[in-house]
Amino acid sequence: MVNRHIVGAHYGLKDWLAQRVTAIYMALFTLVFAVRLSCLPELDALAWQGLFASPFTRFFGFIFALSLFYHAWVGVRDIWMDYVKPPGVRLALHLITLLLLIGYAGWAVHILWRP
């Protein structure tokens, strides 16, 4: 096959926007979480468990995890796109990254909602 110059995938805006939105959410969550931590009378395992017993912490914590994984997906994919030239290797790296992050999301559910 002749090595044709091809661009024009017509996507990218959604990921770019999501990267920014998830960054803002993570910054806000971290701030609120840090304030809640500093308000605890004592910082031990019991207090930590108490914090995560609240369904709100779990819900917003899960959104935090999803934000982190989406943010990481765009960032890591950008690294592969910048530096890895052979399309086959790049596709493989994309898939590995994606599968790992989906796995992490499942793991996050398990950690947050285990009895």
Add this chain to the structure above:
Amino acid sequence: MSKRTVRFKIYRYDPDKDAAPYMQDISVELDATDKKLLDALVRLKAKDDSLSFRRSCREGVCGSDAININNKNGLACLTDIDSLKQPVVLRPLPGLPVIRDLIVDMTQFFKQYHSIKPYLINDDPPPERERLQSPEEREELNGLYECILCACCSTACPSFWWNPDKFVGPSGLLNAYRFIADTRDQATSERLDNLEDPYRLFRCHTIMSCVDVCPKSLNPTRAIGKIKDLMVRRAI
């Protein structure tokens, strides 16, 4: 200022003679009237006429004498020779193939420039006189139309180094926004379509090296931000 000697370290490469590029140590005596780096380069050329570099207007309008000066891209004709730390290290613009000494092959750069259709697209029959704009509409083109295509910005951009064939680069994107922002242009939507691509536009990671080096003090990062802004407004 009186006569003074300036020391240089210059990237030399003649593919017909040299097996590999090398750095040449050379110094030159300047006259009191020699103010700019280009004046010194012209004196160096008189001393060693094998030294090759591009130059034309010698006043920052043609953009042909863009080189890497002490590790920062700039125009030789606009750079005060006395402001430079010695030895002055001169290299060709990074990231583009070297033709000889300080001359680079700009084909890739201009390919990207042409890919954004750098001309007004308007299918209406031309009016008897000019196509009018309000002062506010004209104001939006300031900081865009002044680009002289010297390639200082694009060759200072790591995203352009890694993907010069796919990423339009700061200069191309600044010029793309120049036509997107032009109220006389009718192809805004096609222009945005043309740029909506993970490589063409979204390789820009806003590190702003382009803004740092632009000899005309333009801001490609801001123009790129405005393109993204329009895309968001179009999509949501």
